[in-house]
Amino acid sequence: ISKLADLISQCMNYDPKKRPFFRAIVRELDEKGIYHGNFGMVELCLYDPKGDQTGELVAVKSLKTENESSNLRREISTIRNLYHENIVKYKGICNDEGGANIKLIMEYLPAGSLKEYLPRNKSNIDQKRLLLYALQICQGMEYLGSQNYIHRDLAARNILVENESLVKIGDFGLTKSIKDDKEYYKVTEEQDSPVYWYAPECLINRKFYKASDVWSFGVTLYEIMSYCDRENSPPQVFLKSIGRSHGQMTMTRLVDALEKGWRMPRPDSCPEMVRYLTSEKQCWSHAPENRVDFNSLIKEFEFFLT
Numbered sequence: 261i262s263k264l265a266d267l268i269s270q271c272m273n274y275d276p277k278k279r280p281f282f283r284a285i286v287r288e289l290d291e292k293g294i295y296h297g298n299f300g301m302v303e304l305c306l307y308d309p310k311g312d313q314t315g316e317l318v319a320v321k322s323l324k325t326e327n328e329s330s331n332l333r334r335e336i337s338t339i340r341n342l343y344h345e346n347i348v349k350y351k352g353i354c355n356d357e358g359g360a361n362i363k364l365i366m367e368y369l370p371a372g373s374l375k376e377y378l379p380r381n382k383s384n385i386d387q388k389r390l391l392l393y394a395l396q397i398c399q400g401m402e403y404l405g406s407q408n409y410i411h412r413d414l415a416a417r418n419i420l421v422e423n424e425s426l427v428k429i430g431d432f433g434l435t436k437s438i439k440d441d442k443e444y445y446k447v448t449e450e451q452d453s454p455v456y457w458y459a460p461e462c463l464i465n466r467k468f469y470k471a472s473d474v475w476s477f478g479v480t481l482y483e484i485m486s487y488c489d490r491e492n493s494p495p496q497v498f499l500k501s502i503g504r505s506h507g508q509m510t511m512t513r514l515v516d517a518l519e520k521g522w523r524m525p526r527p528d529s530c531p532e533m534v535r536y537l538t539s540e541k542q543c544w545s546h547a548p549e550n551r552v553d554f555n556s557l558i559k560e561f562e563f564f565l566t
């Protein structure tokens with residue numbers, strides 16, 4: 261009630277001449293920035309330049325600390341040049357008076373990410389629909405790769421739902437450009453990395469290839485086929501299968517398991533085609549050069565869906 265009262269009083273005292281961009285923080289959208297070191301946030305805001313409440317709701321990414329502004333500026337320069345049906349739309353930037361603390365404004369998709377949407381709507385989403393989402397993610401990723409970007413954080417939590425027939429890649433917080441004909445990105449910053457979605461070369465050599473995104477897509481496909489069941493999330497499945505750490509670093513144990521050929525067990529109801537795609541022969545091949553690419557994955561899903 262107090263938040264609503266505050267919001268109403270903000271709206272009543274709002275002067276569009278002074279602040280064309282009205283940040284009525286309806287709520288924070290993020291998972292407390294789990295994978296991005298808690299230095300940033302994504303808020304649901306009202307963009308209302310006329311000041312008559314006819315504005316639109318937008319998602320605004322901002323930083324809590326100044327020293328990460330180069331990451332956000334890189335993300336802005338990436339997303340503003342991406343135009344694809346399966347990639348969240350860039351709407352603009354804004355900043356506080358004085359130009360500090362730049363913010364990224366994106367379209368708002370109220371259905372949220374697959375991580376929230378799938379468990380809530382499991383009863384009316386069949387496997388064919390899940391494979392349509394998988395196809396669309398591959399189409400977005402194939403486009404991203406064609407623009408010489410590596411995503412580095414492909415996971416169900418970063419796939420937004422526009423409607424029951426359309427999903428979009430929604431966040432580019434770790435995306436890096438590999439222009440100048442480089443074939444991989446060398447991880448330098450020590451950020452909280454989503455290790456359970458990382459390929460062996462990322463964990464061992466801190467090298468990220470386009471094929472590393474294919475590995476992460478395999479983990480995302482596993483999440484989708486399990487309807488993002490929290491009890492069987494990649495971290496949970498790993499800890500159940502490999503056991504909780506006895507002092508040894510989780511990452512070391514994960515690498516050892518992957519090197520010995522362990523892969524996440526597919527959900528029981530998983531169709532044979534998905535079982536094959538998420539195998540050592542395809543998305544989860546140990547060697548990046550042996551992995552299937554997004555173009556081939558698109559053809560596989562299109563064939564299955566016709």
Ligand SMILES: C=Cc1cc(F)c(CN2CC[C@](CC#N)(n3cc(C(N)=O)c(NC(=O)OC)n3)[C@H](F)C2)cc1O
Nearest residue numbers: 289290296300301302319368369370372418430431433
């Ligand atoms: C600055 C660092 C940083 C901070 C963060 F919180 C995150 C994590 N964040 C990513 C954006 C997010 C998930 C996605 N994709 N999302 C976008 C929308 C939208 N455009 O509508 C939306 N909608 C929604 O939840 O509707 C109910 N969620 C969700 F906020 C998590 C990543 C970061 O790099």
